[in-house]
Amino acid sequence: MKISREDVLRVAELAYLELTEAEMETYRAQLDAILEYAGKLNELDTTNVPPMAQVLASDQQAEATLREDVIQPCDVARDVLAHAPGAEPPYFRVPKVIER
């Protein structure tokens, strides 16, 4: 068993996911099975293999294709706030973060 209940709790905490007791056990068992399967990558010796950090060829990557940095109008604040949960234009409103 690779994954313990404590691991599931820790990961749910990192991912800001509130899980039910039933979900905890389901995910524990499923993650365990998936990671067990993923262990097959250890059959490969990758000591001298570089990680694939880019999909595109070097002459196609972002630094070769960045657009000019010019100001463009972007007047969407009203639309964005119109569909935000509990907005108070021009602000997003959230529960109090700072305690006095």
Next chain:
Amino acid sequence: MSAWTIQSVREAIAAKNVSARELAAEFYKRIQERNPLLNAFLTLCPDRASTQAQRIDGLVAAKKPLPPLAGVPVAVKDVISTRGIRTTCGSKILENHIPAYDATAVERLEAAGAVILGKTNCDEFAMGSSNENSAYGPVRNPVDTGRVPGGSSGGSAAAVAAGLAVAALGTDTGGSIRQPGALCGIPAMMGSYGRVSRFGLIAFASSLDRIGPFATSVRDVAAVLNIIAGRDPRDSTSVTTPVPDYLSEISKPVKGLRLGIPKEYFGSGMDKGVRPKITAGIEIFRKLGCQLLDVHMPHTDYAIATYYIIATAEASSNLARYDGVRYGVRVNGDSLLSMYRKTRGAGFGAEVKRRIMLGTYVLSAGYYDAYYLKGQKVRSLIAQDFRDAFQKVDALLTPTSPVPAFRLGERVDDPLQMYLADIYTVTGSLAGVPGISVPCGKASGKLPVGLQIFGPPFGEARVLQLAHAFEQAGGANL
């Protein structure tokens, strides 16, 4: 019920045999009849369609030149942003999300004259292989409504296969265009990584996600790719490599091309109904004068494990934005953190939470090297397999899916088994190469089988030529 193609729509509109408005109305009527069962569309946008159809009819009336997709009714997967039109990603967490802008692919389709009918159902955040992970219920396969359409772009595939749209946009991260195309019996294409702008595509795994077309013929797939491909200054991963005219490239002869058959794609996992069709499909290419060569792609068997590490890691990062603050659903809590946790716990479905958990785990302190970094290294090996193969051959032929459409509910209890449905498609996703699935007969005379053709990076024209030649040679009726 007549089967429209892009060309027949354009001709009928130009000849005034039908107006764009009449055609849109005909498709909405079809949708009204079939969608309650198929569940392919989540949202319809008749006002927007009507405005666009009027524009096209105005061009006809004024005898102005018609754009390439004039009046063509299309559907768009619901992970692609549409200004003013609800875009849910198949998730409860975005059930009320109305984007403030259009995706570039959508903008380009409309500029080319296409009429967007609505948004199609999909697995939540494009995570799934059966469309059963949608918060809005599964899509049914029009070929057999007791079966899944594949996923994650199941709604787009089903809509086109059922004649509810002439073409559709889907997205492919590990097979989500090609596999539903195969299971619904229509051509479906993923261009090279970087070929189509992803501006406005709601991200799942950014090093893998791609937008691409579904249609009822390879020619129509090429016609849509022609419009959506190309550099977009708003997406720095879209490349400046020139886009050829795929429609004029498509009819070029395929005789003499070298096609690789990687034996790793023909293992024991393949359904016994699929295998003889793929074998017969390969034989068609021999008759077309192509040279068939065995190639070795030794890391194929590691692709699923690699994919599910990398894709979930990226997903856990991309989906961190759904916190109930700026868009979508909020579940209130007594603190900011409690609001985040409750919102995400209630808003995401089971598969999305599973993948966020897995992705968070493989990126977390102490496990990063063992899983994520290892996955990135094996990804290099898989990409190298493709580079080596394309030294020897012009394209690769494989099955698209190991199985034809399975029954609804048949696989939902075992996520790992579901992941293995992507075994032949994730390789090309990891390598960044273009791939198409083209209909290749029917297993047991009933369920569609797809043949997959991979080309080298930016070799879309070659892939389309081969698919077109195969289709013309009767590949769908094997």
